[in-house]
Amino acid sequence: MEFIYYFGDVFSPLSFALLLGGTIGGLILGATPGLSPTMAVALLIPFTFQLEAVQGLILLGAAYTSTVAGGAVSAILLKIPGAPANIATTLDGHTMAKKGQGARALQLSFLASAVGGVFGVLLLIFLTPVLAQWALAFGPSHLFWLAILGVTVIGSLDSDSVVKGLLSGCIGLWLATIGFDDIMGAQRFIFHPSLGGGINIIAALIGLFAIPQVLTMFAKGRKTQGAEVIEVQKHSVGKAAGELVRNPRALTIGTITGSIIGLIPGVGGQIAGLVAYDQTKKFSPDQDKFGTGHPEGVIAAESANNAMVGPSLVPLLTLSIPGSPTAAVLLGGLLIHGIFPGTDLFDNHPDVAWTFINSMLIGQILMCIFGLYVAGLAARVAQVPQSVMAAVVLGLSVFGAYSVQSSMGDVYVMACLGVMMFFLERYGFSAAPLVLGLILGPIAEANFIQGSMIANASVGMGPYFLGGPLNIFLMVVVAASVAYSVWTELRTRKVQNAVEVQS
Template sequence: MFEPVAFGLLLIGTIGGLILGATPGLSPTMAVALLIPFTFHLAPVQGLILLGAAYTSTVAGGAVSAILLKIPGAPANIATTLDGHTMAQKGEGARALQLSFLASAVGGVIGVLLLIFLTPYLAQWALAFGPSHLFWLAILGVTVIGSLDSASVVKGLLSGCIGLWLATIGFDDIMGAQRFIFHPALGGGINIIAALIGLFAIPQVITMFAKGRRPDETEVIAVQKHSIMAAVREIIRRPRALSIGTITGAIIGLIPGVGGQIAGLVAYDQAKKFSPERAKFGKGHSEGVIAAESANNAMVGPSLVPLLTLSIPGSPTAAVLLGGLLIHGIFPGTDLFDNHPDVAWTFINSMLIGQVLMCIFGLYVASLAARVAQVPQYVMAAIVLGLAVFGSYSIQSSMGDVYVMAALGIMMYFLERFGFSAAPLVLGLILGPIAEANFIQGSMIAEATTGMGSYFFGGTMNIALIAIVIASIAYSVWMELRSRRYISKEEIYG
C-alpha cells in the first residue's frame, strides 16, 4: 500500500474526496461513480485504493458545506447541520470543522477495524435481517422524527409524514402504478439530493435576500481562532457522544439496504436523549457534531461487510464499488479473501490509512474554510443559490431536479415560519421507500407462509425492534411533557 503509485492514488483520492464531498450535490455515490472510468487502466488494487479513499473522505467532506453553508454535502451529513451551522454563525466554524474531522477519523478507524477483525461474524449477523426486520428498522427511524430538531413532537411527526408522502411520488416499484405525477419532472420521483439542497439551502437563501443590504444586517461574523489541541481535548472530554455515534453508525452501516444516511440522524437523536445537556442541542452544541460525524464515518467499514463476504451491496455506494470490482474481473464473496487476498486486504488497509490522511488534511483546511463566515450575507446568498442550482442540475443533468429543488425550498421556507423543521421531513423522505418496499415484500412472503401476524410480530428480533419503537415514542412524548411542565413552572414562579 505504501508503494509510490498506490500511496499517490490514496492521497489523490483523499484530497479529491474532501473537495467533492464539500460540493453540494456530489454525494459519495456520485463521487465514486465519477472516478470509476479513471480506474480502467490501473491495476485492480490501485483502482480500489482510489475508490475507497474517495468514499471515506467524501462522507467526511460533506461536513464542510453542512457546517459553513447549511447545505449537507450528502444525506449522511444532515444531522451535522443542526448544531454545526449554528456554531459557524457564532464564529466557531473552525472549532466545528476540527471536531467533525476528528470525530470522523475516530469513528472511521473503528469502523474499518470492525471490518478487518469481525467480517465473518458480522456477515452472518447481517444476513439475518429479512424484510420484516428492515421494515421495523425503518419505522424505528420514523419514531426518531418526533424529537429531531423540533420544539414539538407533533410538528416533528407531521414534518416526517410530509416526507413520507413525498417519498410516494413517482412510480410504484412493485406494481408500476403512477402516483402523484402532476408534472413531468416528477416522473422518476423526488431525488433525495435535490430535495436535500432545496429543503436546507433555499429557505436560508430567501431569508438572506430578505435582509437585503441594510447596515445593521450586514455585519461580518468575527471568526474565532481555535487550536487543534483544544479540539483534541474536547473530543476526549466527550466520550459519550463519540461512543454513541460510533456504535450507532457501525450497527446501521452493517444492515443491508438501510443506508448510512440515517446513521447520523439516529446517532444525533440518541446522543441528545442520553445527554444531561439536551437543551443545548440545536443551539450550537459540540456533542451534536461529534455524534453525527462519528456515526456517518463509522458506517463506512461495516457497510462493506455484506459486499465483500456475501456479494450483497449494503448501500448505493457499495453497489457502485461492486461495479468497480466486477470491471476488474474480481467477484466478491466467500472466496474473495482466498483467491485475491492481496487485493482485498490492501483495499481494506488503504481505507484505514485513508481515515488518518483525511483527518490530517481536514484539520489543515478547517481554519481556512471557516473564513467563509466572513463573507457578507447578501454575497453569500448569491453564492449559495448558485451552488444549489449547480448541485441540483448536476445530479442527472436535468432542469426537472432544479424545479423540484426550488419548489421544495419555497415550501420549506413557509413551513419553517410555523415551527416545522427540514430534518424530520428529509428523514421521512429517506425512510419512506425503505419501509414501503420491505412491507410489500414481507406481505408477499407472509401470505405464502405463516401469515401477516406471525411474520411481522413473531420472532425475537421483531419483538425487540417493536419494543424499541414503543420506547422511543414514549420517551419523546415524556420529554416534551416534562419540558412543558418546566416552562409552565418558570412562568408561574419566575
C-alpha cells in the same frame, strides 16, 4: 493477522499517490453540494480501467471515505449537507459557524470522523466473518421495523414539538410516494413531468436546507449587513482534540450506532447520523443545548456517518450484498476487474482484499490531517457578507440540483420544496424530520411489500411481521422511542410552566 502481511503494499509509490489523490479529491467533491459519495465514486470508476484491481479499489475507497467526511464542510459553513449522511451535522454545526466557531466545528467533525472511521475499519478487519452472518439475519420484516424506528426518531429531532416533528416526517413520507409504484407501476401524484421519476433525494436535500436560508438572507436585505459581520474565532487542533476526549458519550454513541447501522444492508449513512444525533440528545443531560450550536451534536453525527463506512463493506466483501448505495458502485468496480466478492474472496485474492482494507485505514488518518489543515481557512467563509453569500449559495444549489441527473426538472423540484420549507419553518416545522421521512419512505414501503409477498406465501402477515425475537425487540424499541419523546416534551413543558409561574 493476515492483513499485516499486506500492509506495506499500501505504501508503494503508485498506490500511495492514488490514496493521496483520492483523499484530497474526495474532500473537495464531498464539500460540493450535490455530489454525494455514490456519485463521486461512480465518477472515478472510468479512471480505474487502466489500473490494477487493487490500485483502482484504493482510489475508490479513499474517495468514499473522504467524501463522507468532506460533506461536513458545506453542512457546517453553508447549511447545505454535502451528502445525506451530513444532514444531522447541519443542526448544530451551522449554528456554531454563525457564532464564529466554524473552525472549531470543522475540527471536531474531522477528528470525530477519523475516530469513527478507524473503528469501523477495524471492525471490518477483525470481525468480518461474524458480522456477515449477523447482517444476513435482517430480512424484509426487520428492515421494515427498522425504517419505522427511524420514523419514530422524527418525533424529537430538531423540533420543539413531537406533533410538529411527526407531521414533518409524514410530509416526507408522502413526498416519497410521488412517482411510479415500483411493484404495480401505477402513477402516484405525478402532476408534472418533472415528477415522473419521483423526487430525487439530493435535489430535495438542497432545496429543503439551502433555499430557505437563501430566502431568509434576501429577505433581510443589504441594510442590516453592517450589524451582522461575524468575527471568526481561532481554535487550535489541540483544544478540539481535548474537547473530543471530554465528550466520550457522544463519540461512543455515534461510533457504535454508525457501526451497527452501516452493517445492515440498504440502510445507509444518512440514517446513522440522524439516529446517533437523536440518541446522543436523549442520553445527554444538556438536551436543551442541542440545535443551538452544541459540540456533542457535531461529534455524534460525524463519528456515526464515518463509522458506517467500514461495516457497510462487510456484506459486500463476504456475501456480495452491498450494504449501501456507494458499496453497490464499489461492487461494480470489483466486477470490472474480474473479481467476484464472496466467501472465497480472502482466499483467492487476499492481496486485493487486504490491501484495499488497509488503504481505507490509512485513508481515515490522511483525511483527518488534510481536513484539519483546511478547517481554519474554510471557516473564513462566515465572514463573507450575507448578500454575497446568498447569491453564492443559490448558484451552488442550482448547480448541485442540476448535476445529479442533468435535469432542469430537479431544479424545479428543489425550488418548490425550498419555498415550501421557508413557510413551514415560520410555523415551527423542521427540515430534518421531513428529509428523514423522504429517505425512509421507500425503504419502509419496499420491505413491507416484499415482506407481504413472503408472508402470504408462508406463515401469514401476523406471524411474519410480529413474530420472532428480532421483530419483537425492534417493536419494543419503537414503542420506547415514541414514549420517551412524548415524556421528554411533557417534562420540558412542565419545567417551562414552573419557571413562568415563579417569574
